[in-house]
Amino acid sequence: IRFKGDKIEGVVRGVHLDPIANFINIPWPVYSPAWGKFSIDKGGLKAEAEFKDEVLDxxxxxxPFQGLVKMDWDGKKKISFFSESLTSSFAHVELEGGMVVGQSIDVSIKGDIKDIKQAREFTSLVLRKDFEFPEIRGKGRSEVRIFGDFGYPRVQANFSLNPGGFDKFDFDSVKGEAEIFKRDFFGRFFIxxxxxxxxxxxxxxxxxxxxxxxxxxGLVENILPAFNILIPLKGEASGNFEFNQEDEAIQLKGDFSGSEMKFLDQTLTQVKGKLDWTGDIFSFPELQFGLHEGSIKGSAHLQLLSHEFELDVMGEKINLSSIYPAIEGDLSFNLKGKGAFNQDSALGNFEIKNLYLNPFQKTEASGKLKLGFTERNISLEIDGNFFPGENKFYVSLDVPLDGMPFLGDVRGFFTNIDLLLPWKGAKGRINYLAEIRSAEVSPQIKGAIDFQGSVFPFPQFAHAFRDYSGLVFFEDGNFSIRSLHGKLGEGDVQGSGRFKLGKGGVEEIDVNVEGKSLLLSPLERTMALVDGNINLFKDAGRFILDGDFFVHKLSWRREITEKFAFSSASSYEPRREPGFFDDLTLNIRLKADNNAWMENSLGSIRGRFDLNITGNVKSPIVLGDIEAFGGDLYFQDREFKILRGRVSFIDPLSIEPHLSFKGETYVKDYRVTFSLDGLLDHLNPEFSSSPPLPPEDVLALLALGEAFKRTYSYDRSTQLSTASLLSFQLSEEAKKRAEGLFNIDRFRIDPFIMGSSSEMTARLTVGKKISRNFFILYSTNLTAQREEITRIEWELTDDLSIVGTRDEKGRISIDVKIHKRF
Known part of the structure; x- marks a missing residue:
């Protein structure tokens, strides 16, 4: 310390300024000592003090503080101070200002704030004032002015915080302004x-x-919890809200909208509504949003303390495939009710249009809804029916409000089984029950099905499954057939297997069925007593029906040239869309050791066979052999005893059997032998006799019943019979040459006697297949007096054809032929 007259100068090192602050009567929440110099002149104090704390805690x-501060005190109440750079644990600022102790204050502070929370504490201590406004926190740039009455100064601040926070909100960037006066606070935050x-x-x-x-x-999952609104709602929204709190009374009102939000993991679109929370009543006076391509609108009110609710809501055209991809349909519903949690429920109705689950039939459903509330869960009960018929179902769901997976039970029955099959005619009842548990992708479903009934038909098959029953377990689209019993063709059938449903319907099948003593008619005009087993298999690349059948007895009354068709419709039904079994491939083996009879225009034959039916179910191919070891063959009104016979199916592309046959008959004293060999449309007949005769004599013997006699008088029947036999050989040779030369499909020469005369002539018939199902035939006699016949055949389906004819007199007729099975 140096004395210069009335002036005193001095230097301080490591001195705490608390005594001076106490003397001046200003708060001093600083623990850092000071280094510097001072001077006292005429009762006034001027000082420069530097704070040097290195640890700023x-x-x-x-x-603590670092930096140089200049101060001027008049020795009474007026103080001014300035610092270009002052650093503390909460800020680095520039300080300038002054005060008249007990009267006024005007201080400006600007700089970088490192910790607003500490800055608030420091300001509160300096001003000797507790701030009652919510916490502000963060760091950034700020300008603060403290001015006005010394006891009740006004504080104004502009700030830019990165990051920043207010009360329960935290943000990456906040700009704003704030003002404090007495016990009031106003803040405006731009976020x-x-x-x-x-x-x-x-x-x-x-x-x-x-x-x-x-x-x-804004993200509602961050905003609503700040107001103690705990609902499982997520997503971005916009809107205006007003929040008021007086003592314990709370009120929040506002309107909001958002393009997409989530509630309990369900996506809501085009959300719009109003929010009102007054006291313990939380409500949505207006609410509408899109859900699964449909719309929902209404209102909801909850009394949180008394646990009461009021609900009025309706939904339209909600797409079920958005909930579970395998199901199609449009859901509409309404719900209305009020009451207490755990006691009362909201009631309503629902309706589902165009309900479809591949491969089941399209249907509709309707019924009643019941919605209940607890403090933690929402419960939903559905009591409905599938139409047409009595097909009841009941669904119970328990949905937690905390976002945990929901649980549910499903049970019901079907009496109209046609709704579940891609074909019609089944009679019976199906009972089912299941458990549902929500998952991230789609609900998990696990349960069981039991069924029983009197008739279960199969498409394109003449027999139905009768008196059947079974049990199936399923889990997430995978079905396991544990048991299957029933009657087929009066025989016993049992089976097991599995199949899988996916987005496209039935994706996989592996089912085995075994039957004993089955009396079946697999094709029209056939009957067989068989034992067999089949396996129906389907995956992404194959759809196959494998089977082995041993035939104990068989009666076959079909012509061997007939197409294979396992059934026929009762009337003409044009197909409008592909069938489930259109791509089915057959691989079925049929075997019989004996007691297989074929009775048709060819004869009455007993034999055995070993056949394989392969190819697509709509156009199957037969491979294998049929061997005859007894019976009679009919030819030219004669019965030939079969000596040997075999029909071989060797063409893997079409059903064109090869016939090898030898038979005998007795005429008068002659043993006539008849042989056939070749494909059905290229047969080569050969005749011989014992005692031996020339071929023309053998033909005459068969036609006349006696040996050929060279005479010039025959009656008409004798002439016609002999000519018919002779023309057989001639026309066959001519047919072969004509088909090769003119590319025609039918060529025939038939003898006939004109009018009442004995003049014999011939009729020529030629035919050409224009396409697979369109045939033209032309016939005329070979005399000058032409009698021409034209015939057109158009086969629309296997059961329907149109025939147009122009006869020899020029008359035109059109016939529609329908093949119907009785």
Whole structure:
């Protein structure tokens, strides 16, 4: 210390300034000592003090500082101070200002704030004032002015924080302004953050807090919990909200909208509504949103303390495939009710249009809804029916509000089984029950099905499964057939297997069925007593029906040239869309050791066979052999005893049997032998006799019943019979040459006697197949007096054809032929 007259100068090192602050009567929440110089002149003090703390940590409401501060005190009440750079644990600022102790204050502070929370504590200590507004936190740039009455100064601040927070909100970037006067606080915050963008105005008084939110966008899962609204709603929304709190009374009102949000993991679109929380009543006076391509609108009110609710809501055209991809349909519903949690429920109705689950039939459903509430869960009960018929179902769901997986039970029955099959005619009842558990992709479903009934038909098959029963377990589209019993053709059948349903319907099948003593008619005009087993297999690349059948007895009354068709429709039914079994491939083996009879225009034959039926179910191919070891063959009104016979199916592309046959008959004293060899449309007949005769004599013997006699007088019947036999050989040779030369499909020469005369002539018939199902035939006699006949055949389906004819007199007729099985 140096004395210069009335002036005193001095230097201080490591001196705490608390005694001086106490003397001046100003708060001093600083623990850092000072280094510097001072001078006292005429009762006034001028000083330069430098704080040198290196460790900047606050301790016991005392704060450290670094930096040089200049101060001027008039020795009474007026103080001024300035610092270009002052650093503390909470800020690095520039300080300038002054005060008249007990009267006024005017201080400006600007700089970088490292910790607003500590800055608030320091300001509160300096001003000797507790701030009642919610916490502000963060770091950034700020300009603060403290001015006005010394006892009740006004504080104004502009700030830009990165990051920043207010009360229960935290953001990446906040700009704003704030003002404190006495016990009131006003703050305006401009927020730009990935979770929220908008403006928030906060005004606090002794009575309470008022918050006004203008939201451009924000995540509701971050905003609503700040107001203690705990509902499982997520997503981005915009809107305006007003929050008021006085003592324990709370009120939140506002309107909101959002393009997409989530509630209990369900996606909501075009959300729009109003929110009102007053006291313990939380409500949506207006609410509408899109759900699964449909729309829902209504209102909801909840009394949180008394646990009461009021609900009025309706939904339209909700697409079920958005909930579970394998199901199609449009759901509409309504719900209305009020009451207490755990006691009362909201009731309503529902309707599902165009309900479809491949491969089942399209249907509709309707019924009643019941919605209940608890503090933690929402319960839903559905009591409905599939139409047409009595097909009841009941669904119970328990949905937790905390976002945990929901649980449910399903049970019901079907009496109209046609709804479940891609074909009609089944009679019986199906009972089912299942458990449902929600998952991230789609619900998990596990349960069982038992069924029983009197008739279960099969498409394109003449017999139905009768008196059947079975049990099936399923889990997430995978079905396991544990047991299957029934009657087929009066025989016993049992089976087991599995199949899988997916987005496209039945994706996989592996089912085995075994039968004993089955009396079946697999084709028209056939009957067989068989034992057999079949396996129906389907995956992404194959759809095959494998089978082995041993035939104990067989009666076959079909012509061997007939096409294979396992059934026929009762009337003409044009196909409008592909059938489930259109791509089915057959691989079936049929075997009989003996007691197989064929009775048709060819004869009455007993034999055995070993055949394989392969190819597509709509156009199967037969391979294998049929061997005859007894019976009679009919030819030219004669019965030939079969000596040997074999029909071989060797063409893997079409059913064109090869016939090898030898038979005998006795005429007078002659043993006539008849042989055939070749494909059906290229047969080569050969005749011989014992005692031996020339071929023309053998033909005459068969036609006349006696040996050929060279005479010039025959009656008409004798002439016609002999000519018919002779023309057989001639026309066959001519047919072969004509077909090769003119590319025609039918060529025939038939003898006949004209009118009442004995003049014999011939009729020529030629035919050409234009396409697979269109045939033209032309016939005329070979005399000058022409008698021409034209015939057109158009086979539309296996059961329907149109025939047009122009006869020898020029008359035209059109016939429609329908083949119907009785």
């Amino acid at each position: 606050a301790k016991d409401l005392k704060f 730009d953050d990935p979770s929220m963008k908008g403006r928030v105005d906060v005004f606090t008084t002794q009575k309470g807090i008022k918050t006004d939110i203008r939201l451009e966008r």
